Amino acid sequence: MTSITRRDSLRLASASALAAPMILRAAPALAATNVLSGGFDVGPGGLPGKFNPLAATAGFTWLNLYYEPLVFYDPTLSHIGAGLALSFEAAADGLSYTFHLDPKAKWHDGTPFTSADVAFTIALAKDDKTGSIFSASLAPISAVEAPDAGKAVLKLAKPDTSLLDVLTKIMMLPKHALGSMAPASLAESAWWHTKPIGTGPFMFKSYTEGQFVQLSAFAGYRRGAPKLAGLVNRYFKSTADAVAALKAGEIQFTYIEPNDAKLFGTSAHDRVIAGASYVVNYVGFNHMIPLWKDLRVRQAVMHAIDRQAIVTSLLGGAATLADCAYTTGPALPAHLDAYPHDPAKAKQLLAAAGWDRINGAKPLPMITYYGDPLVGNILAAMQSMLGQVGIHIAPRQLDVATYNGLVRGAHTNPMDFPLTYAGAQDGPDPGVMATFFETNQAPPVGANVMRVAIPALDKQLTAAAAEVNDARRMALYRQAATTMNRELPWGFMWVARRYGVVADTVENFVWTPAPGGGGYDPSAQLWALKG
Amino acid sequence: MLRYLLRRTAAAALMLVLLSMVTFALLRAAPGDPIAAYVSPTIPMSARAIAALRHRLGLDLPLAEQYLLWAWHALNGNLGRSIGHGEIPVAMLIADRIGPTVLLMGTGILLSTGFGVVLGIVAAVWRGGTLDALLAGLGALALASPAFLTGLLALFLFAARWHLLPAGGLITPGGGGWADVAWHLVLPASVLAAAQIAMPLRYMRAAMIESLGTQYVRTARAKGLSPARVVLLHALRNALLPVVTLTGATIGTAIGGAVFVESVFDWPGMGSLLVSAVSARDYPLVMGIALVVGAFVLAANLVTDLVYAAVDPRIRIA
C-alpha cells in the first residue's frame, strides 16, 4: 500500500512538472476576483469550441450556465423537474404537455421570456435546415400552443415518453434576437460565439479561439443574482493538462480520469465527485454473420472474459459490471444471470455449439473507436482471455470516422467487423436503448449497428416507449432488460464511473458526470468562492 | 531574370492547383467522412439529423462540383470553415498555428545549418583525424534517430529528470512574452535541429574538402595567407553554395520532422492541427493546410533557386 502511495505521489509530482497546458496567449487575468475558472469542457461530456446548442451532442455542463431548458433533471438524474417551466402536467392520453413558465424569467438583455420564445425554439429545433440534431426526436410534436405569455402547450401526434428527457437538452432561444435570421444561416452564424443571450445565471462575455470562454454574472437572474462575478471555461488539450492546471491552482474544477481520482481522494484541498457515466461498454456481435447465431457461443464469450479482473486491475475498480444494458435505476431487474468467469464452461458451450466447425482458430477482428492506451490494454486482456477458450480475436483501434464508416456503411463486408468493442448511452432514461436494439433501427435509420434482431425485445421496448404510466413503463423496461440478459444481443461488460474534482474553496458547487455533460439543474447562481 | 521568375512562378502555381486536386481526390478516397467522424457512436444521432448536416455542409453535391466550389472560394481568399473545430474559418485556425510552426522550424533549420556548417568545416580541415571520425559518427547517429525518439529522450532527461527546461507547450500558463516562448523553444528546436544536422554537416565537409583542393585556394595559401584566413575567406565562399541549396530542400523534410516534434512537445503548430484534421476528416481544414504548406514549400524552392543563381555566376538565367 505504501509503495502505491509513493509511486502515485511521484506520478503526481511529475504530472504537474511535465504537463504544461497548450495555450497560445496568456490565460485570462486571474487577478479578477470572485471568478471561478474550470475545465468545463474537459472529458467525454465536453464539446470545446462548439457554441450552438441546437447542434450540441455534448458540452451541456457549460451551455447550461447561460442557457436554460424548460425542464431539468435533478442532480442525481433520477427525476425531471422545474427549469424555465416552474411546473408542468401531462394529459392522461400522453398527447399534450402544459408548461407553466417562470414569470420572473428574463433574457440577458432584459426582455421577458415568454411562451412565444418556447414556440420559436421548438420550431427551430424541429427544423432540419437549422442544423438541429433534435429534429427527429422532436418529430412527435405536432403543434406548440401559447394560450398566454406564461403558458406553453406541446401537442403530440402520438405519445412519446422520452419527450421530457429530450426537453432537458433543448436550450430556450430568444425569438427577438434570432427571429429575423434565416433558419439556414443560423448554424454558421457568429452570434453563438460573439453575443448570444440566454436566460441562465451567467451572461456570455467573450470567446478567445481555442483557449477560453468568459461569462459574467446576470444580476437579473430569475432565481436571484449569482454570488460569483463570473466564470472562465479553459480549454485543455488533454485531461492531464487540466489536472496539472488544477494542481497549480489555475482552475478550480475539472473532469478527471479514474486514476487521478485515487490521488485526489486523499487531498485535503479538493473534493472528488463521482457518478455513473451512463455509458455501457459492450462486446458487439455482428448479427449479420452466422457465427453468433448460436446463443451458446455468445454465452461462451461472457464466461470467457474475466470482467471483474479487468475492472479491478485495468479500470482501477472504477466500474460496475453490467449484465444487461442498465446498471442502475428503476429499469434494472433484481435478478439477472451474472455470467461468472468460467473458462471451462465457456469451452463446453463452444464445443456444444461446434465452434471448431463454425470458425475454429481463424482470427476475428474486434474493432473499436476508442484510441487510448487503456482500451488497447483492455482489448489485449480480452484477446488473451478469449484465446484461452479458443476464440482468437485481432483487436483493431480505429479512428471514429473509419469505425462509423465500417459499421454504418451500406456496402461494408460484415466480416470486416465480426466483433466490436464500443459504448452506448444507457440512461438516465432507459428508453435511449431502443435505437441500439430495435430491428428497424439498423443504419442508416438508427444506431443498431450490430443489426440486433430479437422480436421479443422489439416488442418489449416498443410497448415500454408507448406506456404513459411511469410505474408500468419501468416494469416493461425491466422485462426488456431480462430479455437482454438472457438473449445477449451484446456481450455486456461494465458501466464505468466518471469523476470530477473541485477545489475546497468552491461552495454549493453542483456537478455530475451526466451523458453529454448536462441536462441537470446546476443551480449555478448559488456557486461561491470562499475567502 | 524577370522572365525566368515569371515562368517559375507560373509553374509553381500550376503545381499548387495539381496539389489541391490530388489532396482532394486522396481525401475523398479515405474511408469515413466528416459526418462519420462527427457522429458519436456512443450518443446516437438520427438519420434525419445526419442527412440535414450533410446537406448543410454541401457534402451531398457531386464531387466535381464540391471541388470547383472549394477552388472558387479559395481563389477569392476564402478557405471555408472547419467542420471539426466548431465551424471556425479555416484561415483563422491556420493563422493561429502558423506562427508557432514557423518559429519552431525556422529556429530548427537555423540551428542545424549553423552548427552543420561549423562542424562541417571542422571536419574538413582536420579530415582523417579523430575529430572527423567522431563527427562522422555523430552524423550517422543523427540520421538514424527519429525526431520523436530524440524528443522523448530529451523530455525525459531535461524536463522530467533534471527539471532544467519546460516539457511542452508554447508558454507558461498565465505567463507569456518573448523570453518565456524562447525558453519553451529550446528543447523542441534543438531536437528538430539534431534530426536535421547530418545533411548540412556532410555537404559542408565534402564541399570544403573540394574547395580546399582547388587551385584558387592553393594559390591563396601559397601567397602566405594565414590558414584561418584561407579557410574562412577563400575556401568557405566556394563551399557555401551547396549548403544554400540544401537549406531550401530541407524545408520539406523539416515540416515532416515538425509534425513529430509538435506531437511530443505539445507545440501548438500546423503539424498537430493537421493530424487532428486528418483523423476528423475535416476536409476544408486539410485542404487549407495542404495549400498553405504546399505554397510555402514551393516558395522556398523558388527562393533557393534564385539565391543559387545569384550566388553562382556560372548559372545563366535566360
Next chain:
Amino acid sequence: MLRRPGGIAGGVFIVLLAAAAWGLPPLLGLNPDAVDLAAIHAAPSAAHWLGTDGVGRDVLARVLQGARVSLVIATVAAAISAAIGFLVGSGAAFGTLTDIVCMRAVDLAMTLPPAVLLLVLSAIVGQGERPTTMVLALLSWPLLARLVRARLLELREREFVLAAQATGAGRWHILRRHVLPNMADILIVYVTLQIATNVLMEAGLSFLGLGVPPPTATWGNMLGEARSIDVLTLYTWQWIAPGAALLATTLAIGLVGEAVRAGFDTGHA
C-alpha cells in the same frame, strides 16, 4: 565490397537481430500477446528480462515482435518502391510524352510535403501491416525514378544499347539484358538505404497512431505509449528497449548502406 568495418558491424548486427527476432521467441517460449494481470508494469527481472507493460505483457517478446514487423514491412516496401521507381524511371527515359507525364508526376510527388502526404495517405489506406507497407512504398519511389531516368538517358547513347536496338531487340529485352545489370549499383544502394528510412517512417507512423495498430507490437507503438507521463518517467523500460532497438537497427542498416555505396563508388572509379 564491405571493406569498411562499420559496414561489417552493421551487417552482423542485422543478422543477429533477425536471428533473435525469429529464433528467440520459440526458444524461450515468449508470447507477445500473453497477458498477466497480476504483473502489470513489472520492472525487469529474471522472469521478464525487459519487464512488462500495462497489461503484463513481456516487453522483450514485444520488442522482438516489433523487430519482425519492422524488418518485413521495411524490406517489402523498399522492394515495391524500387520496382515502381525503376519502371517509372525507365518509362520516362524511353519516350517524350511518357517522360513529361512521368517527370511531372515525380515533381508533384516531390513537392507534396512528405508529412501531409504521409498523413493523408495513411488515413486513406487505413492502419495495418499491409496498408503501412503500401504507404511507405508509394511515398519513396520518386527519387529512384529520377536516378534511374538519368542513368538511362546516359546509357541510351552507349554503343551496346544502340547495337541492340539496331538488331531489332524489343524494349523489354533491352531493359532486362542491358539496362538492369548496369543499374544494379543504383538499385542495391537505394534499397539498402530505403530500408533504413522505411524502418524510421514505419515507427513514426505507428508513433502517431497511423501505422500498425495495437495490440501488434511495433517499436513505434511502444514508443508512442511513452507520450503518457507515467510510462515516460516511471516505466522507463517500456520505451527505452524499443527506442534502443530502433536506433541500433537504423544505424546498422545505414552503415551497411554507406559501405555498399562506398564499395560501388571505388569500383567505378
